[in-house]
């Protein structure tokens with residue numbers, strides 16, 4: 066469900082025609098729909114109504130301050146993975162007591178920053194990290210609230226790069242190791258066990274692996290409770306997939322009541338860390354056709370957005386739907402590669418795609434780009450990162466200005482000319 070629709074043959078974001086945004090802000094531009102973000106957050110929240118819960122939006126999906134501010138205003142908590150994300154959430158008005166800190170490699174200063182603002186919980190991913198967390202808490206004279214991220218060894222049946230619950234994964238600790246670590250944590254005056262966490266992957270399109278993972282984690286909780294270790298919360302991670310074309314997805318209203326019921330029966334506060342399901346379809350990437358070309362075997366449409374703006378097709382062979390902003394029902398359909406200007410053959414937004422014939426200068430919308438679009442963007446090929454716009458009804462706000470050329474070399478320095486000459490003389 067999203068609020069990008071064609072009216073009178075022109076694609077709109079809510080009430081704003083996209084050509085107007087392109088004229089005012091330029092391209093490439095990420096365009097977000099506030100109503101869509103709100104709707105998605107509410108769907109997840111309502112789906113979990115059967116249990117006391119906190120939705121901790123996964124900041125990495127889309128960390129724009131306006132997005133975080135909007136979600137914070139709806140009552141969302143946040144799942145962070147770095148001190149940068151922590152600062153963003155705090156800047157945007159997020160409540161530190163609703164923050165969980167995940168990630169396989171937290172630095173001591175990041176752990177300290179999180180403890181000093183009073184986050185809800187650190188999701189600890191190894192024995193060594195548990196010891197470091199304890200040491201940081203001791204130094205700060207506090208007690209670190211922790212959960213262990215356990216690896217339930219369930220196959221999420223998603224792309225290998227975003228599957229995290231397998232035995233071979235770098236994430237979390239095994240069930241057996243978790244038992245020992247929980248005993249150690251429970252005995253420490255500087256650690257406080259608050260819960261347990263798992264996250265088996267992203268873009269998951271089946272309910273069963275998610276439920277299987279929760280069931281395995283709950284067995285661990287009951288085993289440890291029997292030893293007197295208390296648990297107040299269960300964090301089931303993120304991972305709900307979205308339809309990038311028309312693939313069947315797990316309905317939040319099937320998933321929510323099932324996991325809520327499990328948590329409630331075990332007397333646990335439920336935490337979840339959705340990213341993509343909230344942000345994915347709330348954003349599109351608006352790009353303009355720079356030109357077309359054809360060789361003996363292929364036709365190419367060259368657009369002004371590239372893999373540095375949206376890396377998902379190159380990195381995961383991901384499919385994003387492309388639609389011309391101006392509908393043209395009588396156009397011929399042609400098979401084309403839609404590619405960006407970056408100097409790599411992997412720089413494409415679509416390959417061998419049947420699309421209405423596209424003309425130089427026209428606008429195209431790349432759908433499903435609200436999550437892991439701008440958040441994974443880079444300056445490769447010294448390209449400035451795209452602008453970001455949040456639409457609300459028939460108004461819009463530029464929530465991130467397009468980068469300038471000066472932004473590209475901010476912080477860089479050149480060598481002293483004398484040093485350069487001295488070496489080349491030698």
Ligand code: LLP
Nearest residue numbers: 123167264267268303304338339340341437
């Ligand atoms: N929690 C943890 C611990 C995670 O690692 C992730 C995502 C999430 C929550 C949110 O997952 P979601 O609900 O968005 O599936 N760049 C990839 C996705 C990487 C996901 C990384 N972790 C992509 O573009 O598909």
